[in-house]
Amino acid sequence: xxxxxxxxxxxxxxxxxxxxxxxxxxxxxxxxxxxxxxxxxxxxxxxxxxxxxxxxxxxxxxxxxxxxxxxxxxxxxxxxxxxxxxxxxxxxxxxxxxxxxxxxxxxxxxxxxxxxxxxxxxx
Amino acid sequence: xxxxxxxxxxxxxxxxxxxxxxxxxxxxxxxxxxxxxxxxxxxxxxxxxxxxxxxxxxxxxxxxxxxxxxxxxxxxxxxxxxxxxxxxxxxxxxxxxxxxxxxxxxx
Numbered sequence: 001x002x003x004x005x006x007x008x009x010x011x012x013x014x015x016x017x018x019x020x021x022x023x024x025x026x027x028x029x030x031x032x033x034x035x036x037x038x039x040x041x042x043x044x045x046x047x048x049x050x051x052x053x054x055x056x057x058x059x060x061x062x063x064x065x066x067x068x069x070x071x072x073x074x075x076x077x078x079x080x081x082x083x084x085x086x087x088x089x090x091x092x093x094x095x096x097x098x099x100x101x102x103x104x105x106x107x108x109x110x111x112x113x114x115x116x117x118x119x120x121x122x123x
Numbered sequence: 124x125x126x127x128x129x130x131x132x133x134x135x136x137x138x139x140x141x142x143x144x145x146x147x148x149x150x151x152x153x154x155x156x157x158x159x160x161x162x163x164x165x166x167x168x169x170x171x172x173x174x175x176x177x178x179x180x181x182x183x184x185x186x187x188x189x190x191x192x193x194x195x196x197x198x199x200x201x202x203x204x205x206x207x208x209x210x211x212x213x214x215x216x217x218x219x220x221x222x223x224x225x226x227x228x229x230x
Contacts, residue, residue: 037219047159047167047210049219062218063124096166107214109157111178113166 002026004036004097004114011120012087018119022080022097029075031055033102036080037110038071040093048093053080054102087121094118125150125213129222137230142198144225146211151191155215158187158196160207161224167210171196203229 008020020038027034038050051071052060061069070083080097095117098110128147136142146156154174159167169178171187174194184199198205206229211222 039221046224047161047212047221049212049221052219060217106155109169109172109212109214110167111169111172113168116166 002099002112004099004112006095006097006114006117008095008117008119010118011122013123014088014121016087018082018084018087018091020082020084020095020097020117020119022082022114024078024080024097024099027099029055029073029078029080035100035102035107036073037098037100038080038082039096039098039110040091041096041116042090042093050084050095051082052100052107089121092119092121124218125152125216125220127211127213127220127222129211129225131225132223133226133228135228135230136201138201138203140201142201142205142227144196144209144211144227146189146194146196146213146222148192148213150216152213152215154190155213156187156189156194157212157214158185159210159212160205161210162207170209198227201227201229205229 003025005023034055037052041047053071068085073080097114099112100110101108156174158171161167170181175187186197188195208224208226210224
């Protein structure tokens with residue numbers, strides 16, 4: 001059974017860097033065709049796609065946030081890490097990580113999601 | 124960056140009604156579109172992938188159609204448990220993008 005769980009601070013100050021960890025189980029981050037993505041959702045608002053990392057360490061970022069984001073993985077720890085710099089109160093959101101597969105040369109949709117972790121940006 | 128236009132933003136319907144939600148994009152995404160259901164305080168749940176492929180365990184009253192630039196999620200007979208917000212996701216381009224969501228309420 002595939003599971004993902006997000007962890008990190010619940011409160012960060014403006015201008016600080018946010019670091020979130022997604023701990024996965026039921027699959028290996030080094031298995032060919034596997035990927036993990038990050039998505040956020042401000043309170044009462046829509047989902048926003050942030051970043052992806054693939055089994056081969058290829059990465060993709062939202063064009064509007066690329067300068068502030070970095071995604072990485074530690075296969076030995078079964079963890080995917082997302083950092084977001086220069087946090088602002090408008091970045092207050094629930095952050096989700098999600099699993100997806102690559103079949104052939106195409107990504108599939110996010111099929112299993114973590115429960116999400118709420119991050120508030122406030123001084 | 125592909126923008127997804129989802130409509131309506133909210134809809135209210137009665138149990139048993141047929142409900143339709145639409146997502147449009149200016150650029151073709153072929154059939155690389157998914158639909159998610161999200162209930163308050165919960166993570167989104169994948170309902171349909173590749174525009175029309177129903178995920179295992181999802182009730183057959185849900186269906187998806189479309190290709191290219193216009194896609195539809197249909198609930199053939201609305202049930203009380205279907206009260207939720209629904210999102211489309213395009214995963215065709217280098218970067219993915221979600222629609223703005225449709226909140227479905229039961230009258």
